[in-house]
Amino acid sequence: MKKINIILFFLILTVFLSCKSTDQTKENPPQAGENDKIRSLKLEEEYLLGKAIATELIHQYGLVNNQQITDYLSAIGHTLATASDRPATYHGYTFGLLDSPDPLAYALPDGYIFLSKGLFQQLDNEDQLAAVLALEIARIVFNDPIRYLQDETIEKANQAFKTSIEQDGRKKPDYKKLTKAFSEIITEMTTLLNHGYPETSHQQIDHQTLQMLSAAGYSSQAIIDLLNKNIIDYQPIRGSLNERKKHLQSNLTSFRSHEIPIERTKRFLNMKNRLN
Numbered sequence: 001m002k003k004i005n006i007i008l009f010f011l012i013l014t015v016f017l018s019c020k021s022t023d024q025t026k027e028n029p030p031q032a033g034e035n036d037k038i039r040s041l042k043l044e045e046e047y048l049l050g051k052a053i054a055t056e057l058i059h060q061y062g063l064v065n066n067q068q069i070t071d072y073l074s075a076i077g078h079t080l081a082t083a084s085d086r087p088a089t090y091h092g093y094t095f096g097l098l099d100s101p102d103p104l105a106y107a108l109p110d111g112y113i114f115l116s117k118g119l120f121q122q123l124d125n126e127d128q129l130a131a132v133l134a135l136e137i138a139r140i141v142f143n144d145p146i147r148y149l150q151d152e153t154i155e156k157a158n159q160a161f162k163t164s165i166e167q168d169g170r171k172k173p174d175y176k177k178l179t180k181a182f183s184e185i186i187t188e189m190t191t192l193l194n195h196g197y198p199e200t201s202h203q204q205i206d207h208q209t210l211q212m213l214s215a216a217g218y219s220s221q222a223i224i225d226l227l228n229k230n231i232i233d234y235q236p237i238r239g240s241l242n243e244r245k246k247h248l249q250s251n252l253t254s255f256r257s258h259e260i261p262i263e264r265t266k267r268f269l270n271m272k273n274r275l276n
Contacts, residue, residue, distance in 0.1 A: 043090040043110075044090065046089075046090060046109045046110045046146065047089070047090045047091045047109070047110040049109045049110070050091075050108045050109035050110035050111070050112045050145070051091075051110070051112070053108050053109070053112070054094070054096075054108055054112040054114070057098065057106065057108075057114060058096070058098075061098040061099055061100045061104075061116070062098070062099040062100075063096055063097065063098060063099060064097040064098070064099050064117055064275065066097075066274055066275075068271070068274065069097055069271055069274060069275070070095070070096065070097065072267075072271050073095040073096070073097060073115075073129075073133070074094075074095045076126070076129065076130055076133055077093055077095040077113060077133045077137070078093060078095075079216045080130060080133055080134045080137055080212045080213070080216050081093045081111070081137050081212075082216075083211065083212045083215035083216050084134075084137050084138070084140075084141050084208060084211070084212050085141050085208065085211075086137075086140060086141040089110045089111035089140065090110050091110055091111070092111065093111040093112075093113065093137070093140075094111060094112050094113070095113050095114070095133070096112075096113075096114045097114070097115060097116070097117055097120060098114050098115070098116040098117065099116075099117055100116040100117060100118055101116075101117065101118040102116060102118045102119075103116060103118050103119040103122060103231045103232050104116035104118070104119060104232075105119060105132055105135070105136055105232055106136070107136040107137070107139035107140055107144065107145055108145055109145045109146055111137075111140050113133065113136045113137065113140070115132055115133070115136075117275055119132065119231060119232065120272065120275060121272060121275055121276075122229065122231050123226075123229075123231075123268075123272075124225070124229075125222075125260055125264070125265050125268050126218075126260075126264050126265065126267065126268035127213070127218045127219045127221075127222035127225075127260055127264075128222050128225055128226050128229075129268065130212075130213060130216065130218045130222060131209065131213060131218070131222040131223040131225075131226045132226060132232075134208075134209040134212040134213055134218075134223070135205065135209050135223070135226075135234075137208075137212065138204075138205045138206075138208040138209050138212070139205065141208055142204060142205065142208070202239075202244055203247060206223065206244070206247070206248055206251070207251065209223055210223065210248070210251060210252070210254075210255045211255065213255070214255035214256045214258070217258050218258060219258050219259070219260055220252050220255045220256075220258075221252065223248060224245055224248050224249060224252075227241065227244070227245055227248075228245070
């Protein structure tokens, strides 16, 4: 990926400085499934990192310029997030549709979630769309975008913030150091995005996804239907995809199942047609 330019960091730092009245010592609260891998990024830093990477993704792919579709994604996404174990992030969940023909789905720090036009077009109904979004939200719940960055990368980001933000009214931001630190962390994050986060347990991710789908009134079967389509590589790090599907199937009875209303299918197809 190309390096984020200096102008972007001026914008990011402006946002950061406007948040200085917030408790700077407050760190990310432990999320479900976390252990000694709790990261030391403050909430403001996680937000700015997520925003920076989101900006880079938008720069690379572009966004589908359709407010109705964006609102549609956001409505589904926020409904699902409310039913998750992390219903809110520092800046709030943000959902967007990348203008790419390739099937893509990304979860970024602080709840920036993107899927691609190409993925949207290959889905059959809104429940499968909800399953995609729920899987990505579950990654935020378990803090995957931060948990699997290298320790030295996290430390470089922290040091960049400490030395680049005005703290006593005299120190000038070191934009060169901040740019370099973000370039390195974005390179590592891009690798994770392209190859998938190595979740400790897909069972945790899947359980959280089923929880959200059921609570939001979507079909729990949708996640299995999604895996069966093989649009995105949901192959688990440990075990096989078939084992993952069997485990999901065995857990469906623990969650309330919902029929797919005709009106919801019509709404989805209407949105899908807007992409053609």
